[in-house]
Amino acid sequence: MNKIMPHHLQQLGNPSVKVNRQADNVKKGDISFQSLLRNEIDKTGDIKLSRHAEKRIQARGIEITEKAWQEINGKVDEAGAKGVNDALVITNSAALIVNARNKTVITAMDRQEMNTQLFTNINGAIVIEDE
Numbered sequence: 001m002n003k004i005m006p007h008h009l010q011q012l013g014n015p016s017v018k019v020n021r022q023a024d025n026v027k028k029g030d031i032s033f034q035s036l037l038r039n040e041i042d043k044t045g046d047i048k049l050s051r052h053a054e055k056r057i058q059a060r061g062i063e064i065t066e067k068a069w070q071e072i073n074g075k076v077d078e079a080g081a082k083g084v085n086d087a088l089v090i091t092n093s094a095a096l097i098v099n100a101r102n103k104t105v106i107t108a109m110d111r112q113e114m115n116t117q118l119f120t121n122i123n124g125a126i127v128i129e130d131e
Contacts, residue, residue, distance in 0.1 A: 068130035084124030
């Protein structure tokens with residue numbers, strides 16, 4: 001699936017489209033991390049990360065395998081079909097809050113941090129056993 005990214009619009013030479021990269025307040029080193037992370041997730045399915053979730057995953061050093069992303073993607077599809085809006089997804093290494101309607105990870109935390117949290121406004125839970 002091809003996506004149109006802001007840099008593609010600039011390459012097309014469309015003068016009416018302006019992209020302000022400074023508005024994102026993202027360091028140049030983070031842009032490459034974000035693009036790598038987005039590319040890895042795009043390989044596994046439709047699930048996306050919010051900017052907030054990307055920052056949390058990077059800051060906490062959370063690693064989720066490609067196999068786990070695939071399983072999360074499938075289970076989020078199932079949850080959405082059953083009417084779940086926001087789901088808590090628990091893996092061996094992380095806890096994610098995922099909006100099932102738009103298939104977006106809203107936030108992420110490691111398992112140790114999860115033990116001290118109270119999760120509200122969720123109406124589904126998914127447990128994934130990853131390797």
